[in-house]
Amino acid sequence: MHVDHHPLIHDFPEHRDELQRLRRQDAQFARQADDYEALDKRICRIEDGIELLDDSALGALKHSRVTLKDELARQLKRAAGQCCGCGNDCKS
Numbered sequence: 001m002h003v004d005h006h007p008l009i010h011d012f013p014e015h016r017d018e019l020q021r022l023r024r025q026d027a028q029f030a031r032q033a034d035d036y037e038a039l040d041k042r043i044c045r046i047e048d049g050i051e052l053l054d055d056s057a058l059g060a061l062k063h064s065r066v067t068l069k070d071e072l073a074r075q076l077k078r079a080a081g082q083c084c085g086c087g088n089d090c091k092s
Contacts (some may be wrong), residue, residue: 003043003044003047003048004044005040005041005044006040007037007040008033008036008037008069008072011069012073012076015076015077015079015080018076018079018080019033019076021079022075022076022079026075029072029075032068032071032072032075033072035068036065036068036069036072039061039064039065039068040065042061043058043061043062043065046058046061073085074086078090
C-alpha cells in the first residue's frame with residue numbers, strides 16, 4: 001500500500017509565509033522542520049514496505065512525528081500572531 005508523504009507546506013498551507021520565513025531565519029525551527037520531513041519520509045518508506053521495522057518501533061517513530069509536528073504547529077501559530085494553543089491566549 002502506497003502512503004503519500006505530506007511536507008509541512010502541504011499540511012500547513014495557511015502558514016506558508018511563516019513556514020518559509022522561519023526556515024530562513026530560525027536555525028532551530030529549520031532543523032526541526034528538516035527532522036520532521038526526514039522522519040515522515042522514513043515512516044512512508046516503512047509503510048510502503050521499502051524499509052523494514054517492527055510495529056513497536058514504527059509506533060515510536062509515529063509518536064515522535066506527531067510530537068514534532070505539534071511543536072512546529074505551535075511555532076507557526078506564534079509566528080502568525082496567533083495563540084499557540086497554550087490556553088493563555090498568547091500572541092507571540
